[in-house]
Amino acid sequence: MSLVIIGTVAFDAIETPFGKTDKIIGGSATYVGYSASKLGVNPKLVAVVGGDFPQETISDLKSVGFDLEGLQIKEGEKTFFWSGRYHNDMNSRDTLATELNVLENFDPVIPESYQDCSYLMLGNLAPAVQQQVINGMKNRPKLIAMDTMNFWMDISMDDLKKTISMVDVLTINDEEARQLSGEYSLITAAEKIQAMGPTYLIIKKGEHGALLFHGKDMFYAPALPLPKVTDPTGAGDTFAGGFMGYLARTDDTSFENMKRAVIYGSALASFTVQEFGTDRIKSVTNEELELRIAKFKALMSFSESRVLNEIKN
């Protein structure tokens, strides 16, 4: 089934303890799309870039199956730019620069050919813009997921809560879940956030994995321990792209299938962090992905126990 993705397509400049980059290709929609494309889905992009955005990247996106009818190219304007420096623990970062550029007046337009989409992924953007996209769909998609961040909780909580009330799946990190709900326990936070609208909540915990909540059901996907993490940028978006890509590919929104989707999202994210930017996720093959899924299975599986019956006797 078709997957529409809205988000940023951007330039990033990244510093980590392992090196730094000049302006490279980044953006939430970019990572979400590359990730979904690995699952055989052709992502339909809604985004905006400036005239400075490289034609070769546009060609590359098309060559791996992106539908770019919804990508606005503003000649004479500049692409959104973000620059950040990661701390030694790679879990926290400082933003060095944010140049909104074309994003400042982004007015997303949903092409007619996107209107029949069943799956909609709202990448991290202003909640009002995310809302505009939902409202721009003539028929409500079967499943709407959104990502957001603490920044929007700080400056536009009301807009954010309105948008959250309109979606099925919310993906945020643990600190954001605590901020949004005012609850420290993730169990209690998950209950409160589900009461705001989304019947599914995914709490991303970076190197500690991800939790999927739905009513009283919970599922935990670990992050795969890696010998080296080079650049965490885009890991959350890659996760979301794998999650939504898997659901769109299988067209099955049962909780059982969402568990598998979380594993695929985690597996794909584990590639992204191994190189700077989109370098690694772009090159992932089916065989590599399959091998990594097998690693997740090995990491999580244990066979039935037998001791308790013995204790009782």
Added chain:
Amino acid sequence: MSLVIIGTVAFDAIETPFGKTDKIIGGSATYVGYSASKLGVNPKLVAVVGGDFPQETISDLKSVGFDLEGLQIKEGEKTFFWSGRYHNDMNSRDTLATELNVLENFDPVIPESYQDCSYLMLGNLAPAVQQQVINGMKNRPKLIAMDTMNFWMDISMDDLKKTISMVDVLTINDEEARQLSGEYSLITAAEKIQAMGPTYLIIKKGEHGALLFHGKDMFYAPALPLPKVTDPTGAGDTFAGGFMGYLARTDDTSFENMKRAVIYGSALASFTVQEFGTDRIKSVTNEELELRIAKFKALMSFSESRVLNEIKN
């Protein structure tokens, strides 16, 4: 099979955001032992207390199956006392007081009746004392596990490394694994630590679960998300007690069985944190434990995927 436990039997005074206690019963060996006793194992204790230690606690330990022949009671002296205050995140704490008392000159003696033990758990204590216990065993136990903490890395790394080289399983937290190995990646840290001696390494990550490493094999047990964590004290020791108790009960040290042992340890630890001190772990029934194991299974299990073959076609 029999399990010998060395560690502290102590008084604790604890403050958390949810309340505070006067002097209550604590200590690494206490938690390890209570936890192992839930798996039908009678823990053989090697520890020391002062004349101020309550007779009713000694009676309670005996009543749940502790063998106290190796417990020294120093009349006229005082029991080890620790006091701490947890921060709001419950992951970090300040030590308010540490009164070594009887621990200062603790000279552990292994009773003759303990000498045939197959499983030995060295709770957190000075590495030199842990070493003395290993050397005090006439026959090397089948499996020796040790817990330790950053404090010993700071003040007696050489002693610590010597003790580590003598054991089969080391349990430490993620920061300690990084400090001990000098590596940030837990994968690389695990390799380096295994090269120091222990062929099994368990990295405890508190609310983020635990990782078991053995050669190239890895297993991840999440922590069960809970509505409320009242007091994290003793969670790591309860985990170790469940782990070693399960191995002693089943007498199977295969990697497959260690995975189950990690799940039992995690399940038992999830009880400990729900009340102050040993209150909750003491009251756990077989039925409650069985129910919690089922929750872990639900949290971690997902069925086979099918998408990749479709993608290939």
